[in-house]
Amino acid sequence: MRYELYYWPGIQGRGEYVRLALEEAGADYADVARERGMAAMMKMMEVSSGTPPFAPPFLKAGKLVIGQTANILLYLGSRHGLAPKAEAGKLWVHQLQLTVTDFVLEIHDTHHPLGPSLYYEDQLQPAKRRTEEFWKERVPKYLEYFEGLLESNGGFYLTGRRLTYADLSLFQIVEGLRYAFPKRMKAFERNIPGLVDLHDRIAARANIKAYLASDRRIAFNEDGIFRRYKALDL
């Protein structure tokens, strides 16, 4: 089966967590809006489709249309060896992914604290204050939680000796924070040696390495979740 991924064509954004899972799995997929344009994507979001997604990304898998990043990964995980098949392990990996999801929204809020419908330039002062709090309180809380999980099971992967889609998402988090906040992240990395090592090992995996070097990987830019704004990286 050839999957169809629907996501905004110009950014990594939330679609990237799905792309990384599809690439690691070596799955066959079309990145629809990049290959065929936006109209195909917008059509799928009409109520008349029966189960319209609220927002991209969504994945078409045969007749199924699955929305919400973490839900897509829940579906893909057990099919492609990126999560346990048994209920307890499946719920645990999904729970971790939902915590990544919360963190991703907080990352987005650093440059859009007044909401997604105003421009960054119109919320610069609040963005500075939110970013301060983010690095003082939230980054340590989230990343040290994941670091603690890695440490407590010997440092291999988040949930033990097997890679899951949650590990791939943490790779993206480290990569993204390095892009958006190079100075702050450089200073912070000493607190999370396990996560940095996990990031490096994932970057070196054959399928991920090939993906990152391909033009399927969109470059970071200032329309996505992770944005490099000098005013926010002191």
Added chain:
Amino acid sequence: MRYELYYWPGIQGRGEYVRLALEEAGADYADVARERGMAAMMKMMEVSSGTPPFAPPFLKAGKLVIGQTANILLYLGSRHGLAPKAEAGKLWVHQLQLTVTDFVLEIHDTHHPLGPSLYYEDQLQPAKRRTEEFWKERVPKYLEYFEGLLESNGGFYLTGRRLTYADLSLFQIVEGLRYAFPKRMKAFERNIPGLVDLHDRIAARANIKAYLASDRRIAFNEDGIFRRYKALDL
């Protein structure tokens, strides 16, 4: 099996979505921190527990400890007739719940746009601006999406003729917005007659009605997600 729900004892918060599902299902559960104090909850959050939740709420179900509100509902849904058992329907209801989850975070951000670690009083001006955008852009986008789903399948429940946990969560959204923004919500309700009707039918269900009248239902207050701040309700 007697479930154990772990959540902050003084607020409805995110735990309320789980409580409503447990109550509708007539499930046997302990609300641990309310009944036995906070220490029992904090102990479960230590890394040494193996699968420590990042934050409350979490549910102990036999040996399983499940964190993240939507993940708990995913687990409970198929066991208590609050979601389809087949994969397609299960994923669809979960997808809707994850969209509710996103909305809940945006509701919280109206009074905490600069982040959860600062006081409301220290972010009053940003809160006013975020709340304006929230009611102008985000409430219509979210609630009219759900309204459209209700309409498109005849007005019974979100996914068709059977109640799911996502319907119970929408009851709480309507209830909460009425509490937090009585004026704004009163004006907005004319746009969402289907959701208001859904809310009323859920409030009249035997188990929910008994729950709402009991002291197990914590009253809304200004420590939860939905807060009544006059400055934000113009």
